[in-house]
Amino acid sequence: MATEVSGRGTDLSAGSPRWGERAILAFLLVCAAVSVLTTIGIVLVLFTEASGFFRNNESVTLTGFLTGTTWQPFGGAQGEYGVLELVNGTLLVTAIAMIVAVPLGLATAAYLSEYAPGRVRRSLKPTLEVLAGVPTVVLGYFALTFITPVLRATIGEIWTVSIFNHLSGGIVVGIMIVPTIASLSEDAMSAVPRALREGAYGLGATKRRVVTRIVMPSALSGIVASIILGLGRAIGETMIVALAVGNLPNLTFNPLDQGQTMTAYIVQAVQGEAPRGSLTYQSIFAVGALLFVMTLVINVAATWFVRRFREEY
Amino acid sequence: MMAVSTPQREAEVAQDALHAPDDRGRRERGFEFGLLIATAVAVVVLAVLLIDIAIDGLPFINSTRFTEYSSRFPEEFGFRSGITGTLSLMILVGLLSFVIGVGGATYLEEFAPNNRFTRFVEANTSNLAGVPSVVYGLLGAGVFVFFFSLGRSLIVGAITLSLLILPVIIVASREALRAVPNALREAGLGLGATPLQTIGRQILPQALPGILTGTILALSRAIGETAPILVVGALFSRRSDNVPWDIDDAFSALPIQVFDLVKRPQAAFQEQVAPAGIIILLVLLLLMNSIAIYLRNRYSRSS
Numbered sequence: 001m002a003t004e005v006s007g008r009g010t011d012l013s014a015g016s017p018r019w020g021e022r023a024i025l026a027f028l029l030v031c032a033a034v035s036v037l038t039t040i041g042i043v044l045v046l047f048t049e050a051s052g053f054f055r056n057n058e059s060v061t062l063t064g065f066l067t068g069t070t071w072q073p074f075g076g077a078q079g080e081y082g083v084l085e086l087v088n089g090t091l092l093v094t095a096i097a098m099i100v101a102v103p104l105g106l107a108t109a110a111y112l113s114e115y116a117p118g119r120v121r122r123s124l125k126p127t128l129e130v131l132a133g134v135p136t137v138v139l140g141y142f143a144l145t146f147i148t149p150v151l152r153a154t155i156g157e158i159w160t161v162s163i164f165n166h167l168s169g170g171i172v173v174g175i176m177i178v179p180t181i182a183s184l185s186e187d188a189m190s191a192v193p194r195a196l197r198e199g200a201y202g203l204g205a206t207k208r209r210v211v212t213r214i215v216m217p218s219a220l221s222g223i224v225a226s227i228i229l230g231l232g233r234a235i236g237e238t239m240i241v242a243l244a245v246g247n248l249p250n251l252t253f254n255p256l257d258q259g260q261t262m263t264a265y266i267v268q269a270v271q272g273e274a275p276r277g278s279l280t281y282q283s284i285f286a287v288g289a290l291l292f293v294m295t296l297v298i299n300v301a302a303t304w305f306v307r308r309f310r311e312e313y
Numbered sequence: 314m315m316a317v318s319t320p321q322r323e324a325e326v327a328q329d330a331l332h333a334p335d336d337r338g339r340r341e342r343g344f345e346f347g348l349l350i351a352t353a354v355a356v357v358v359l360a361v362l363l364i365d366i367a368i369d370g371l372p373f374i375n376s377t378r379f380t381e382y383s384s385r386f387p388e389e390f391g392f393r394s395g396i397t398g399t400l401s402l403m404i405l406v407g408l409l410s411f412v413i414g415v416g417g418a419t420y421l422e423e424f425a426p427n428n429r430f431t432r433f434v435e436a437n438t439s440n441l442a443g444v445p446s447v448v449y450g451l452l453g454a455g456v457f458v459f460f461f462s463l464g465r466s467l468i469v470g471a472i473t474l475s476l477l478i479l480p481v482i483i484v485a486s487r488e489a490l491r492a493v494p495n496a497l498r499e500a501g502l503g504l505g506a507t508p509l510q511t512i513g514r515q516i517l518p519q520a521l522p523g524i525l526t527g528t529i530l531a532l533s534r535a536i537g538e539t540a541p542i543l544v545v546g547a548l549f550s551r552r553s554d555n556v557p558w559d560i561d562d563a564f565s566a567l568p569i570q571v572f573d574l575v576k577r578p579q580a581a582f583q584e585q586v587a588p589a590g591i592i593i594l595l596v597l598l599l600l601m602n603s604i605a606i607y608l609r610n611r612y613s614r615s616s
Binding site for chain 2: 018021024025026027029030031032034035036038039041043044045046048049055072103105106107108111112116124125127128130131133134135136138140141142144145146164167175178179182184197204206207208211233235236237238239242243261266267270271284285288291292295296298299300303
């Protein structure tokens, strides 16, 4: 009977129990389990508070919450809790962000992976990392004090641009997720085997054709996953929208109007120091639960997509 | 002149046919130029952002900003509580997330049997990385502020931020552990060391630079975060005007103060004091990232 000697994956436990080592091992296991406890904690907190929100108040129902279009949460029992008004703000900002981020992110990835000389690559990648590391409150300040005035000075000549508006926040959220999409897509494009490119060149394709017809389709699963992950970050982004989009729930499709996103409502409501158990306090968790479910669905979709459509080379 | 068919002429004709027509070459260059422009957008925005903040904020950086607490008057406003709060958070989050993150990574990478529980933990860790940071704030508020009655204190802020960056640290630490050659493990075990002795004395020290780099980068993300600690109750009122020495003290933090300043109605706070605070915050982050890059370059054996 041959024993495995490959190291990892082999049973290396000592012949006699060493209690100190057992204790350390147990500690390591607990550390690994913290992530599971975190998930359980998030689910428990969000859904107990959210269920209290629906159970203890006759004026609030789950259907009313999910389909109502008026969000006036600070009136206590007289308040109206139709979350669609906030969901609308979140989706409008996210749509603008994706319109900005998908072309820029994919073009950046294609340039880095296929065109950029080594020297340019080595200086561009850290720059993108720096952009990804800028705190979002700083980006929010930039959206409010730079992008918004620029918008008002340019397209403000033709249309009315509110001081707080979806467009400015959406643009900056889009810029924020460019590094996410670019770096994950670039990994996917770089992983496409050289032989595929050379085959296309051998058939007379130009470089542009190779990039758009061979590399991008071959890397599709990674590209789509990067876009879905970027989408999740855009939906959950908080400080940029809290500063730039405003605090007025608004069921509008006009990106130049102000509004409020789900995350911005959470930030606004916690600053009011609503007492625990109050309707406002519980509404924060109901919105948070919906946000959590939305991002969870998105992340699961990204994982599923990669697994389903990955090309094995 | 008649074209005489020579082998050389035939080669020229064949080459001409291979050459792209003119407008094709233009399209090729246009495409590459378009990609370059799109790539430049992110870089240009970053440059404009930094220059804009420097122009706004640098004239208003002075000693008051470091020595004084918050104030109703722009010229007297200082970031003392924010700076000390952020530094205290850094120490606590660094300790907590490093111990738990490295412990968890060591277990998953070196000990975990390939069973359902391990796979569940791994899938769970990657899903947690996609949860919005503001939701972690709700977790902190519900579990630690109220359930464990820790109040709106420094330790709750630190725990919340630690949980937020834990998935990042675990992934980075696992990569660093995986990069240590298996021969070292076999050598340690072959000399009679127990698995834990091998890992503790040989493998972890080898992986430490990679682990530290990942931890510092994650830490710099944590201290730039605003939403989670705002939700668990970091304050910007006068009540937080203290230097938090104790883990149950009320606390503020630099990003929290910046947020408060941008929202104040008086223009001077938004236009002068907020960018000054942003500069202090960015310099702090730059220092941390420089340390991480230094560690990465100092100890990376490849390249």
